Amino acid sequence: MKIKLPEVTVYRLALYLRTLEKLSQKGRNLVRSEELAELCGVSAAQLRKDLSFIGAFGVRGVGYHVRGLEKEIKRILGRDKIWHLALGGLNEMGKALITETRLAKRGFRFVAAFDWREEWVGQVIQEVYVYSLEQMPYIVKKSEIDIGVITLAGKEAEEMAERMSQAGIKAILNLGPDPLEFKKEGLILRNADLTLPFDLLAFALSQG
Amino acid sequence: MKIKLPEVTVYRLALYLRTLEKLSQKGRNLVRSEELAELCGVSAAQLRKDLSFIGAFGVRGVGYHVRGLEKEIKRILGRDKIWHLALGGLNEMGKALITETRLAKRGFRFVAAFDWREEWVGQVIQEVYVYSLEQMPYIVKKSEIDIGVITLAGKEAEEMAERMSQAGIKAILNLGPDPLEFKKEGLILRNADLTLPFDLLAFALSQG
Numbered sequence: 526m527k528i529k530l531p532e533v534t535v536y537r538l539a540l541y542l543r544t545l546e547k548l549s550q551k552g553r554n555l556v557r558s559e560e561l562a563e564l565c566g567v568s569a570a571q572l573r574k575d576l577s578f579i580g581a582f583g584v585r586g587v588g589y590h591v592r593g594l595e596k597e598i599k600r601i602l603g604r605d606k607i608w609h610l611a612l613g614g615l616n617e618m619g620k621a622l623i624t625e626t627r628l629a630k631r632g633f634r635f636v637a638a639f640d641w642r643e644e645w646v647g648q649v650i651q652e653v654y655v656y657s658l659e660q661m662p663y664i665v666k667k668s669e670i671d672i673g674v675i676t677l678a679g680k681e682a683e684e685m686a687e688r689m690s691q692a693g694i695k696a697i698l699n700l701g702p703d704p705l706e707f708k709k710e711g712l713i714l715r716n717a718d719l720t721l722p723f724d725l726l727a728f729a730l731s732q733g
Numbered sequence: 734m735k736i737k738l739p740e741v742t743v744y745r746l747a748l749y750l751r752t753l754e755k756l757s758q759k760g761r762n763l764v765r766s767e768e769l770a771e772l773c774g775v776s777a778a779q780l781r782k783d784l785s786f787i788g789a790f791g792v793r794g795v796g797y798h799v800r801g802l803e804k805e806i807k808r809i810l811g812r813d814k815i816w817h818l819a820l821g822g823l824n825e826m827g828k829a830l831i832t833e834t835r836l837a838k839r840g841f842r843f844v845a846a847f848d849w850r851e852e853w854v855g856q857v858i859q860e861v862y863v864y865s866l867e868q869m870p871y872i873v874k875k876s877e878i879d880i881g882v883i884t885l886a887g888k889e890a891e892e893m894a895e896r897m898s899q900a901g902i903k904a905i906l907n908l909g910p911d912p913l914e915f916k917k918e919g920l921i922l923r924n925a926d927l928t929l930p931f932d933l934l935a936f937a938l939s940q941g
Contacts, residue, residue: 539929695938719833719836
């Protein structure tokens, strides 16, 4: 089943999921919408609206089943699968992502890296092998790569996105400093902003 | 003026701001709520509600003034200042953040790093000097550090947060893999999740 959800709703569902995972680890079975909403920083009405939208309804006077709701949101967000990631271009941020344990824990597994510099090809970073760009089409197929991750800037980022798309990668996450705008049929491209958590903190500090 | 805003509203304001900055760079003077909402992936009603909440009203039949609205959201989010950041602990993610040009561009400037390992103290990474933990209270005061950034895991993250708070840092952004839960009067602590953009992409891919 396909569900059309605006990005801010997906963002809230991802927030709910993180809180449900914590509750679940603590062994909680049930949670009322008021408590869950407060833990997530949204209104209870908003939470109930979001959850009823994805077909999850709490029981009056009882609340939601923590594990059931966790599983359902995971399914909707596509977090019930293992995604295969490839890094395009080895800079500081790229290497940091490969070594990021949270991604692997959440089903986002780096299985390959690509670089155009000969001195990098053949190296292994945290069990991830670095291939040349020429090997990309073959590796993308063989390792069933779902998502290409780019942390490069400017022209390099554009070229890497182009190569990834040509190699058959269907989704690209650009975490580099420059938003990519290229469009290609069947390609999902997202520019994500690593500075967002800093904004949220600056706001909290300004209110200080 | 203090404004109470839920985190998801602050998140949306940060999204609006990014789009306004792009429009402003392209030389646009006016934008209608429908267009701005579509570019941001929210409903026009939601956008107008958020903006009226912060006291920004469009002109009927004309829309919003791009630069005026950009300036106003910047002010509300605390993005009209330069924030001084200190990194606590030098791992891959920490070094990657120090070299991240987007943060500096948006007013988040790393002015110091701290590490307990002697071999790191005295080194300079992208113009940021690494100090020992003993020097922290002095440097925090001298360099007027606003935000401590932690990318460490487990016990190391906890200890670093404790040291930063003792040294007089009033806000900590934990970007490490383990959420910190310690509470202290007057301390703003946020656990931010670097895996969120991956979730948003996985959702888009699941919808295939």
